[in-house]
Amino acid sequence: MLASLVFASCGAEVDAQRFTASSRAAVKAGVADAERTEVVAILGEAPLPGLCSGSLIAPNVVLTARHCVSELIGSGIVCADEAVSGTTFIATRARDPEPPGSLSVTQVADLNTSTPPPFVAVKEVRAPIGNDTPVCGNDLAILILAQPIPTARLVPLRTSAVTAGEELTAVGFGSDGAQQQSAGVRRVRTGVPVAALGVLRNSAGRVSVTENDFVMAGPCGGDSGGPALDVAGMGVGIMSRGSPTACEQTVYTQVAPHHAWLAAEVRAATADAGIESPPWARSAEPDAGVDAGVDAGAEPETPTIIPGAGETLGPPVGCATGPSAALLLGVLAFLCRRGRA
Numbered sequence: 001m002l003a004s005l006v007f008a009s010c011g012a013e014v015d016a017q018r019f020t021a022s023s024r025a026a027v028k029a030g031v032a033d034a035e036r037t038e039v040v041a042i043l044g045e046a047p048l049p050g051l052c053s054g055s056l057i058a059p060n061v062v063l064t065a066r067h068c069v070s071e072l073i074g075s076g077i078v079c080a081d082e083a084v085s086g087t088t089f090i091a092t093r094a095r096d097p098e099p100p101g102s103l104s105v106t107q108v109a110d111l112n113t114s115t116p117p118p119f120v121a122v123k124e125v126r127a128p129i130g131n132d133t134p135v136c137g138n139d140l141a142i143l144i145l146a147q148p149i150p151t152a153r154l155v156p157l158r159t160s161a162v163t164a165g166e167e168l169t170a171v172g173f174g175s176d177g178a179q180q181q182s183a184g185v186r187r188v189r190t191g192v193p194v195a196a197l198g199v200l201r202n203s204a205g206r207v208s209v210t211e212n213d214f215v216m217a218g219p220c221g222g223d224s225g226g227p228a229l230d231v232a233g234m235g236v237g238i239m240s241r242g243s244p245t246a247c248e249q250t251v252y253t254q255v256a257p258h259h260a261w262l263a264a265e266v267r268a269a270t271a272d273a274g275i276e277s278p279p280w281a282r283s284a285e286p287d288a289g290v291d292a293g294v295d296a297g298a299e300p301e302t303p304t305i306i307p308g309a310g311e312t313l314g315p316p317v318g319c320a321t322g323p324s325a326a327l328l329l330g331v332l333a334f335l336c337r338r339g340r341a
Contacts, residue, residue, distance in 0.1 A: 030170070030172075030174070030187030030188060030189045031187060031188060031189070032109070032110075032185055032186065032187055033109065033171065033186050033187060033188040034109040034110075034186070036153075036171055036186060036188065037056075037107045037109075037152065037153050038055060038056045038152065038153040038154055038155045039053060039054070039055055039056075039155070039171040039172070039186060039226065039227060040053070040054050040055070040056060040062060040105050040106060040107050041053060041054075041105070041106050041108070041111055041173045041184070041186070042054050042062070042064055042068060042103060042104070042105055042143070042225065043103070043104050043105075043106070043119070044068065044069070044098070044102055044103050045098075045102040045103075047071050047098070048068065048069065048070075048071075048098055048102060048103070049067075049068055049224060051111075051173060051184065051223070052064055052065065052068035052173075052223060052224045052225040052226075053171070053172040053173050053174075053223040053224065053225045053226030053227075053239070054068075054105065054143065054225050054226070055155040055226075055227040055235055055238075056107075056149065056152050056153070056154050056155060057142075057154060057155050057156075057157060057235065057262065057266060057278070057280075057281075058154065058266045058269065058270050058275075058277060058278050058281065059148035059149050059150055059152050059154070059270070059273075059275055060144060060145040060147070060148040060149070060269055060270065060273050060275065061142050061143070061144060061145070061265070061266050061269050061270070062105055062122075062142065062143040062145065063140065063141075063142055063155070063157075063225075063227070063235070063238060063262070064140070064141055064142070064143065064224075064225030064238065065139045065140060065141065065224050065225035065238050065239065065240055065253070066094050066127055066129075066135055066138065066139045066140055066141045067094065067135065067139060067224065067240075068141070068224055068225045069097045069098060069103065069125050069127070069141045069143070070094040070095050070096065070097045070098065070127070070141070071094070071095045071098075072092050072093070072094055072095070072135060073092065073093045073094065073095060073131070074090070074092050074093075076092070077092050077135075077136065077241055078090060078091050078092045078134075078206070079091060079092070079134060079136035079137075079206070079207045079208055079209070079210055080134065080136070080206070080207040080210070081134070082206065082207065084204065084205045084206050085204075085205065089206060091134035091135075091136065092134060092135050092136065093131050093132065093133065093134060093135060094127070094129075094131055094135050095131055096131060097125040097126075097127060097141065098125070099125075100121075100122040100123055100124055100125050100143070100144075101121075101122070103122040103125070103143060104119040104120065104121060104122065105119065105120045105122065105143065105145065106118060106119050106120070107149070107152070109185065109186045110184065110185045110186070111173070111184035111185070112184045112185065120145050120146065120147065120149065121145070121146040121147075122143045122144065122145060122146065123144055123145065123146040124143075124144035125141060125142070125143055125144075126141065126142050126144065126265055127140070127141040127142075128140065128141075128258055128261045128262075134210075136207075136209075136210045136212075136213065136240075136241075137210035137211065137212030137213050137253060137254075137257075138212065138253065138258075139238060139240040139241070139253040140238050140253050140255075140258060140262075142262070142265055142266075142269075144269050148273050148275055150275075154278055155227055155229070155233070155234070155235045156233070156234050156235065156278060156279070156280035157234065157235045157236075157255050157259055157262060157263075157280050157281075158230060158234040158235065158236050158255060158256065158259075159256060159259050159283075160256060161197070161236075161254055161256040161257075162194050162197060162214050162228075162230075162236050162237065162254065162256075163194065163197075164194055164195075164196065164197060165193055165194060166193065166194045166230070167190075167191045167192065167193050167194075167231070168192050168193075168194065168216065168228045168229060168230060168236065168237070169188060169189065169190045169191075169192065169228070169229040169230075170188070170189050170192055170216065170226065170227075170228055170229075170239070170250075171186065171187070171188045171189075171226050171227055171229065172186070172187065172223030172224075172225075172226030172239065173185065173186055173187070173223045173226070174187065174223040174226075192216050192217070192228075193216070193217050194214050194215070194216060194217075195215045195216060195217035195249075196209065196214065196215040197209075197213070197214035197215065197254075198211055199211050200215070208251075209251055211257075212253060212254050212257045212258075213240065213251050213252065213253060213254060214237060214251070214252055214254055215249055215250065215251055215252075216228065216237075216250050216252060217249070223239065224239055224240075225238060225239060226238070226239045227239075228252050234280075235255055236252075236254065236255050236256070237252030237253060237254055237255060238252060238253045238255065239252055240252055240253045262281070263280070263281040263282075263283065266278065266281040267281050267282070
């Protein structure tokens with residue numbers, strides 16, 4: 001049971017050994033961070049990933065990746081329904097979210113402790129798309145917590161799109177790259193530039209980045225579902241996927257195209273809980289900045305190849321693998337306590 005919990009893929013075929021190697025590369029420059037309690041760890045039961053990251057965007061709402069709450073349909077990641085070189089490809093889609101009881105959230109900075117950390121239960125899982133819409137560019141979901149965290153620091157969400165070259169901060173609970181069993185500690189990497197945005201194609205001519213995605217260059221200190229933050233600390237992206245062999249090409253789902261949905265859901269969730277919604281969610285409409293810096297709907301005239309991407313930007317690489325024995329014991333204790341409840 002523990003093996004299936006910890007080594008479950010992010011909704012696609014992921015070999016544990018290969019996955020660990022890619023996870024190391026993705027977060028090797030991250031440093032431990034105990035201050036950003038607005039970035040939380042999410043534990044999921046199989047078939048979900050064992051460990052993901054998320055952002056508190058309201059006292060009772062966590063933003064994370066869709067593949068952290070749903071299995072993905074098919075093997076690998078295909079970003080578009082298209083025919084390339086005589087072959088038809090069907091875009092990867094998500095199954096319905098798993099029951100909320102299979103997920104729990106904690107604010108602790110280090111899960112690798114002998115004392116099981118406190119968890120907050122999830123009462124509802126919501127996503128902006130059904131299982132008829134491709135996941136690429138839509139890899140996000142929200143968790144409605146069973147009880148608010150009233151003193152929580154929050155991640156406000158930005159309405160404007162990222163721009164090429166903009167430097168962001170990545171945060172998550174992935175490996176530090178130095179030790180195999182180092183997952184479960186909140187880590188941060190600052191000054192990570194946006195390398196590309198808009199529709200991109202890989203060397204095989206297939207879409208690997210959509211108009212709702214962006215690519216961060218250099219190693220990212222994040223985990224699946226973890227945020228990309230701008231210089232003001234506002235959330236602009238959710239860690240989605242990357243190449244298993246070139247993790248400097250990490251793809252994030254943009255927040256801006258989904259801002260209106262997120263704001264409406266937060267307003268509804270906070271109203272249901274009888275608490276005030278955060279300032280960023282009170283505006284009825286997002287601003288016009290979503291189109292800043294790029295014509296997101298325009299296909300390049302010739303295929304744009306991401307250097308070193310190979311045939312595809314593959315399965316999500318943000319899930320942490322190889323956690324310590326202490327983390328395993330904490331997860332087991334959590335499951336046992338819930339089983340007795």
